[in-house]
Amino acid sequence: xxxxxxxxxxxxxxxxxxxxxxxxxxxxxxxxxxxxxxxxxxxxxxxxxxxxxxxxxxxxxxxxxxxxxxxxxxxxxxxxxxxxxxxxxxxxxxxxxxxxxxxxxxxxxxxxxxxxxxxxxxxxxxxxxxxxxxxxxxxxxxxxxxxxxxxxxxxxxxxxxxxxxxxxxxxxxxxxxxxxxxxxxxxxxxxxxxxxxxxxxxxxxxxxxxxxxxxxxxxxxxxxxxxxxxxxxxxxxxxxxxxxxxxxxxxxxxxxxxxx
Amino acid sequence: xxxxxxxxxxxxxxxxxxxxxxxxxxxxxxxxxxxxxxxxxxxxxxxxxxxxxxxxxxxxxxxxxxxxxxxxxxxxxxxxxxxxxxxxxxxxxxxxxxxxxxxxxxxxxxxxxxxxxxxxxxxxxxxxxxxxxxxxxxxxxxxxxxxxxxxxxxxxxxxxxxxxxxxxxxxxxxxxxxxxxxxxxxxxxxxxxxxxxxxxxxxxxxxxxxxxxxxxxxxxxxxxxxxxxxxxxxxxxxxxxxxxxxxxxxxxxxxxxxxxxxxxxxxxxxxxxxxxxxxxxxxxxxxxxxxxxxxxxxxxxxxxxxxxxxxxxxxxxxxxxxxxxxxxxxxxxxxxxxxxxxxxxxxxxxxxxxxxxxxxxxxxxxxxxxxxxxxxxxxxxxxxxxxxxxxxxxxxxxxxx
Numbered sequence: 001x002x003x004x005x006x007x008x009x010x011x012x013x014x015x016x017x018x019x020x021x022x023x024x025x026x027x028x029x030x031x032x033x034x035x036x037x038x039x040x041x042x043x044x045x046x047x048x049x050x051x052x053x054x055x056x057x058x059x060x061x062x063x064x065x066x067x068x069x070x071x072x073x074x075x076x077x078x079x080x081x082x083x084x085x086x087x088x089x090x091x092x093x094x095x096x097x098x099x100x101x102x103x104x105x106x107x108x109x110x111x112x113x114x115x116x117x118x119x120x121x122x123x124x125x126x127x128x129x130x131x132x133x134x135x136x137x138x139x140x141x142x143x144x145x146x147x148x149x150x151x152x153x154x155x156x157x158x159x160x161x162x163x164x165x166x167x168x169x170x171x172x173x174x175x176x177x178x179x180x181x182x183x184x185x186x187x188x189x190x191x192x193x194x195x196x197x198x199x200x201x202x203x204x205x206x207x208x209x210x211x212x213x214x215x216x217x218x219x220x221x222x223x224x225x226x227x228x229x230x231x232x233x234x235x236x237x238x239x240x241x242x243x244x245x246x247x248x249x250x251x252x253x254x255x256x257x258x259x260x
Numbered sequence: 261x262x263x264x265x266x267x268x269x270x271x272x273x274x275x276x277x278x279x280x281x282x283x284x285x286x287x288x289x290x291x292x293x294x295x296x297x298x299x300x301x302x303x304x305x306x307x308x309x310x311x312x313x314x315x316x317x318x319x320x321x322x323x324x325x326x327x328x329x330x331x332x333x334x335x336x337x338x339x340x341x342x343x344x345x346x347x348x349x350x351x352x353x354x355x356x357x358x359x360x361x362x363x364x365x366x367x368x369x370x371x372x373x374x375x376x377x378x379x380x381x382x383x384x385x386x387x388x389x390x391x392x393x394x395x396x397x398x399x400x401x402x403x404x405x406x407x408x409x410x411x412x413x414x415x416x417x418x419x420x421x422x423x424x425x426x427x428x429x430x431x432x433x434x435x436x437x438x439x440x441x442x443x444x445x446x447x448x449x450x451x452x453x454x455x456x457x458x459x460x461x462x463x464x465x466x467x468x469x470x471x472x473x474x475x476x477x478x479x480x481x482x483x484x485x486x487x488x489x490x491x492x493x494x495x496x497x498x499x500x501x502x503x504x505x506x507x508x509x510x511x512x513x514x515x516x517x518x519x520x521x522x523x524x525x526x527x528x529x530x531x532x533x534x535x536x537x538x539x540x541x542x543x544x545x546x547x548x549x550x551x552x553x554x555x556x557x558x559x560x561x562x563x564x565x566x567x568x569x570x571x572x573x574x575x576x577x578x579x580x581x582x583x584x585x586x587x588x589x590x591x592x593x594x595x596x597x598x599x600x601x602x603x604x605x606x607x608x609x610x611x612x613x614x615x616x617x618x619x620x621x622x623x624x625x626x627x628x629x630x631x632x633x634x635x636x637x638x639x640x641x642x643x644x645x646x647x648x649x650x651x652x653x654x655x656x657x658x659x660x661x
Contacts, residue, residue: 031565150565159560163545163581166631170549171354171576175300175344178631180327188544188631202300213582214543214596223325223540223632 005054005153008040010074012060012067013094013122017139018085019043019059025142032146035153051077055152061087061094061122068119068128075129080152083125084145086138090210091244093138095122098244099253124244133158136209138241141193161192162213165205168196177202184224186237189215189247210242217251231259266470271486272459273478279337279457280311281473282420282448286381289469291418294350295383296340302327303343305350308383315340322428322624323511324633336452338384338422341431342623346552347393350380351413352400358409358559359572375409379416385446386424387439388431388623392552394445398615399555418465421446423490427497430624432637434497435516438621441490451486458486514624516637517644521618522609524644529601533642538597540632545578547626547634548603553619556584579603604636 009019023044025032032038039049056078062068075081083089091098097105098121106113125131135148144160151158161167165187169176177199178185187196187205191212198205211217221234238252266272274282286293287309297306298315308314320340321328327344361370385393397414400407421442424431433439442449447466450457458478461467478486500513548554558577563570577584580599585592593599611619620636627635 028565035565146565150563150567153565154563154567159562161581162583163578164542166544166546167549167576167578167581170344170546173304173345173349173354175302175304176327176546176629176631179325179629180301180344182326182328185631188542188546212544214594214599216540216542216596219540219632220542 004035004037006039006049006052007036007149008051008053008056008074008078009038009043010040010056010058010060011043012058012071012088012125013063014060014085014087014092016043016059018088018137019057021084021140021142021145022057025146028142028146032149036149053078055080055082055149058083058088058125059085061091061124062119062128063094063122064118071125071128080132081125081129082133082135082148082152083131084135084140086136086208086210086241087122088125089134089136089245090242091122091124093241093243095244096239097122099239099256122244135160136191136242137193138208141195144193163192164188164212165190165192165194165196165199165209168192168194169199172196172200174200177204182227184227184229184234184237186217186220189217189220204237206240207238207248208241210245211247215247217247218254221251221255225255225258231255235259264471264475266461266467266475268461268464268467270461271478271483272461272470272475273482274457274459274473274475276311276337276455278473278475279450282469283308283311283383285469285472286418290379291381292378293381293383295420296338296343298329301329303329303340304345305343305347305382305384311337314338319426320428322430322628324430324627324635325630326633327628336425336455338450338452339425341424341426341428342386342388342625344550344625344629346550346623346625347382347385347389348396348552348554350382351393351417352396352407352410352555355573355575356409357571358574361570361572363568375412377413377416379418380413381418381420383420383422385419385421386433386623387421387442388433388436388621389552390419390421390442390445391433391436391438391621392623395553395615395617395619395621396555398617399553402615418469419446419448419462421449421462423449423451423486424493425452425489427493428624428628429511429513430627431497431622432514432516432624433622434494435514435518435637436618436620436622438623440493440497451489453482453485453489456482458482512635512638514622514627514635514637516620516622516640518608518618521640522612525605525609525640528643529605531643531646533639533646534597534601537600537634537639538595540634541580541596541600542631543580543596543599544631545580546629546631547636548578548580549576550625550629551607552621552623552625553607554578558583579606604639607636608640 148158177183183204185204186207190207191209193209235252235256238248293308295308296303314337316337317335400410424440446462449460500515556577557574559574582591607619
């Protein structure tokens with residue numbers, strides 16, 4: 001192999017959890033450093049190498065005018081741009097503002113609202129620039145991150161499934177919490193990747209990985225509604241971490257409207 | 261305790277003590293014994309050592325998208341029906357490594373892991389399960405390409421089947437000629453009668469296992485009672501279609517009219533019902549995961565960061581995923597309607613062309629474990645009920661040409 005591909009890690013509006021997943025991949029970290037040059041990763045190393053970079057991992061959503069400009073610069077710097085986590089791919093939990101007036105929040109939260117300069121919405125990176133690949137999750141799964149790095153290094157498609165969490169539940173032999181316990185679970189409309197953790201603890205899937213391909217949250221929502229679940233419970237469930245993602249957003253908006 | 265030989269085809273009686281002895285004898289013979297256990301609010305197959313672990317007194321209330329256990333003092337050891345799992349999990353596991361490759365000094369070395377599975381004795385398989393097993397055998401062992409791992413696990417399987425005494429509303433084995441009576445493919449078959457079990461000897465292997473067990477010849481009325489259990493249940497299930505006319509029972513007691521079902525489905529590939537069901541369908545894949553005959557799997561090469569170690573992994577897959585029909589030009593079946601249609605027409609129609617049998621045994625798992633309760637018997641009935649008239653078909657053919 002020629003020179004190692006240069007990796008950059010960027011942060012926008014986010015909690016840092018996703019980029020920490022890279023440092024959290026303790027067993028694989030040395031192997032990762034063997035195959036890529038960690039060129040820009042402020043949370044991990046103070047040394048900064050100049051761009052351009054082969055791969056840019058972007059964490060966080062776009063919430064300020066400054067973000068809108070900066071993400072364009074980031075895009076120019078990176079040959080492959082990969083968004084990591086629910087904020088970067090769907091706007092994150094801060095996209096709850098998209099259904100409300102952000103100024104109301106600001107006046108409640110900050111002592112000096114006048115210092116805050118923010119957009120009305122929190123939006124995913126892909127609404128601003130072209131994104132080559134999206135790694136889902138809140139936070140992302142470190143195994144998927146390592147797989148992504150391996151795939152980029154070896155020039156192949158990452159093995160990141162787009163099917164439902166149900167497939168993971170069934171493979172690991174977890175009894176369905178929706179069918180056997182009557183719990184409103186987002187598993188059937190949520191993309192796999194976590195290994196179906198929550199249902200194995202008798203809890204619903206909270207949709208951390210966002211809508212699966214061909215998701216049908218309207219149908220699932222209507223089914224839970226008919227089974228007696230309060231519509232606002234379903235709205236809140238759909239607006240956890242990926243509420244702004246199209247399929248979840250359409251369903252939660254419809255459920256909220258029906259409630260009024 | 262006296263050693264007694266019971267020939268194949270004969271009946272004998274055991275009590276709960278001897279049922280325990282049967283498990284002990286199977287274990288002593290080197291089997292891993294598995295059977296129905298109450299785990300995580302459902303009855304699933306698990307390791308079984310003691311009869312106390314059996315879900316005695318539990319019934320499963322099943323309907324579209326719903327499964328609940330309830331206690332009933334009158335219920336016996338096996339009065340539940342089928343749960344979310346099937347034998348598929350044990351013979352054709354959800355994930356396994358087929359090949360391991362290592363590159364040293366530029367040379368690839370490949371090795372298929374050999375499996376030496378501990379023989380399994382399964383207690384409590386139902387007629388539908390046995391029919392599903394026969395179908396999986398056809399798929400994975402029939403024809404020129406035999407699945408060696410399935411074969412290794414299947415070879416030494418010991419089957420203690422159970423005749424159902426009740427059917428769930430989701431059961432329709434009677435429509436698929438797959439039950440409720442256990443008729444073939446078992447080593448031993450139990451029918452619970454008054455807290456005893458009438459045992460039918462199915463194979464010499466079954467006879468051998470019973471040799472050291474202190475069984476009794478059944479009283480005349482016990483055999484009659486055992487046979488009445490299955491004939492009564494069959495009659496009850498067969499009366500469903502008749503009873504349902506003009507009578508909306510809740511929950512719906514399922515049955516499936518299978519006459520000319522192959523042509524019915526294939527002649528209605530553009531029926532509006534496919535789009536209608538797709539509005540409800542989540543394309544989540546649960547129906548295929550719980551189906552005891554669905555065999556689709558994804559085979560992927562998995563490499564590590566260095567690229568020096570590659571494993572070929574097989575995992576359960578589903579025709580409801582986009583990746584399943586991905587080819588070099590992209591995903592073939594993009595719409596959920598096309599995926600549902602693929603599943604149903606394969607299961608009930610083209611499976612016949614491919615394997616000489618239907619792919620459905622009427623166990624009803626796909627109905628119960630569908631998160632939104634989509635019911636294939638209802639979908640087929642809707643297509644049958646509103647089948648395009650010959651005139652409409654002709655008109656469509658004219659329009660298409």
